[in-house]
Amino acid sequence: MKVTSIAAAPTRRLFSIAALGAAGALALSGCGSSGTSSTPAPAPAQESKNLAEGGSSTITLWADNARVKVLKDVAAKFQAETGIEVKLVGKDTVREDFITQVPTGRGPDLIVGAHDWLGQLVQNGVVAPVELGDKGKLFEDSAMKAMTYKGSVYGVPFAIENIGLVRNTALASEPAETFDEVIANGKKAVAEGRASYPFLVGLDPKQGDPYHLYPLQTSFGAPVFGTGEDGGYDASKLTLANAGGIEFAKKLKAWGDTGEKILNSNITADIAKEKFLKGESPYLLTGPWNVPDFQKAGINVAIDPLPTAGSEPAQPFIGVNGFFISSKSQNSLAATEFAVNYLTTESVQDALFSSGGRPPALKASFEKAATDPVVAAFGKIGANGVPMPALPEMDAVWADWGGTELALIKGQGDPEAAWKTMADNIQKKIAK
Template sequence: MRKSIVTMLAAGVALSLAACGSTGAPATTPATASTAAAATTPAAAAGNLTIWVDETRIDDFKALGEDFVSASGVALDVVQKPTADIKTDFVAQAPTGEGPDLIVGAHDWTGELVSNGLISPIELGDKGKLADNTVAAFQYDGALYGVPYAVENIALVRNNKIVQDTPDTFDALIEQGKGAGAEFPAIIQVGDGGDAYHMYPIQTSFGAPVFKSNADGSYTNELGMEGAEGEAFATYLKKLADEKVASVSMGGDQAKQAFLDGKSPYMITGPWNTAAFTEAGMDISVLAVPSAGGQPSAPFLGVQGVYLSSKSENGILANQFLDYMATTEAQQKLFDLGGRVPADTSVAEGITDELLAGFAEAGKNGQPMPSIPEMGAVWSHWGNTEVSIINGQAADPVAAWKTMVENIKAGF
């Protein structure tokens, strides 16, 4: 999601785009005021933008930049940053004025970047066909802070050598797996620290999201897994342990190897593992996780997008690029180049790769990973409680879940 675009803008085109595009930096800031004034002259309109991207997307964004330059003339200098350093460097350099105008990154950076005053809200002229849940991923305190372009989530992977059809409920899936004679009816990785991420599609099917949501899809700080729905999931978690679907001895590596060895017809996992399965000659399908609690299963979504630096002095030009990023044309280009599930629904509908299409379908009901500060108080209590239920340390799953909720809220 991070690459470059080089361009030079004809004054008439630039002014036209600026008039119909949205403004990103707040109008009251000196940077925006000076940009708006300068935009009345051809010289300012033909300015440059700098975007930071990581090494996995540099070529994609450079190619996208060639199209953008043809459409607008705006020059975008793409700077490559190591994946592990890009956010850290941005947090360190943006306040000094040495950072970029735009940065490509994960949606769950939003809370930290907003809290540090490093990114500006944006107003897209048209959200195009971007999926609502991908837009919601960049919503924070009622404002939009990024343009999504790619999505990642987990799903149910089926070994077609063992079973060829999948039931509509997770209970029926377990019974099918047991009838197939496999060592494990299904595999969900847990490990000794727990893995609430991989268990989340099951939990949400009980109507127990980690946090409740606002009307725009952004999260409140009210726990959604408190109460009867979350407690019903806690009870079901013990059943998964009893049925050999969930085990603390089954970490990520062990789960992957067990599935490779044909020990289960099903595994809940992400696209990072499917290449190994196909390279091993396995015939697999990717499907949505069947419901266990009666409601649709909703995996966590990881969404990649483009942010606007609050320190940018090129707010108008930057917003031209952000508006362009929201178009089906740009979304299709990035999908063709990078092969990541797109945020644009019309592009996603055209995916021909069956495995990638399966992940896209499984993510339609997905929920963005929360980026609110309160999430920091959740993970350890959540995972440890699931472990205690799975390994039998918690004699009463409901009581353990209630204690977890109280401990989480005490950390807010």
């Protein structure tokens, strides 16, 4: 049994979250796909007898507590129509326990997780491919790409997430196309006494935040990995320290504590949210999970496209949440039936969106959700994003990457030398 150490997740991971390899570091098709397809009905009742006869009287699903509540109705429906009970178990350490327990036979039949777990799950042999057939066409292309690892689909997607630039329209009336414009608008609001900070993004006090800063980095043409012949990420092609990466490193220091103070090493994600709620900045780089609180506070917000800092598009990571089936499930027929014919339904995907607020992966559900301009805006931004790498090698990347970013933001070291040292250290870890 292989068990790869699980690195500290980037700070976006409030949904595992942390914070969705996935096939393709290419620009993804839009979340707002046109055209709908009717969601297939659950499998005919006559199949239930076969499931029960196969000994599949119970299946177990691990998820976070919020999603356990949402899935109670579909679990009851499944039991009523098939005779198979679905035990829903709330857990905080789904991935770690799944990897450890599946090989011993004590793990669940299904879990809720993020697509970028796939490399580690596949490496440890604990997750099974899932055959969606024509149902795959009912989901956003970006979600299906993220759930694909080395040519096989491993998950039933239900939510897509990415960050955007949240703007307080009372402090900045018009969207900005470039990060320089964002800085200028923010400084103007501060100079006029209407704000205290020109721009906010939360940083972990020990790890920085490569996830939230990634759009600025990609705008300099410095993705974390290059791609292979199949279009998927290639761990042998670490591209962090190319010429664009060096330029980005220099900007981190220039924007940081000893420079323009656009990035503040003392502002965590919670502090950034609090200050934005108090109207202390026109901008916050964040995801859809925070927007409801801003709206409840009476702040008129707009979700702007991510501003370019360099000459390339600003591409955020996208994350996809989904359901995965254990490779060692003793109830694989029932688990597959539940995942493929029940968790793919419009009613389930609608309910998961209502609970979590992240754009649905099912096209029909997304189109309904996108009547909300906030959902539509995040979906449009995500259409230009790239999947979070699902490669196991990502565990060797986060600590050095985030720590180096944080040091530069604090004004420590020479940017070019520090960035190259970071890349060298990561390369050595990947090679082990």
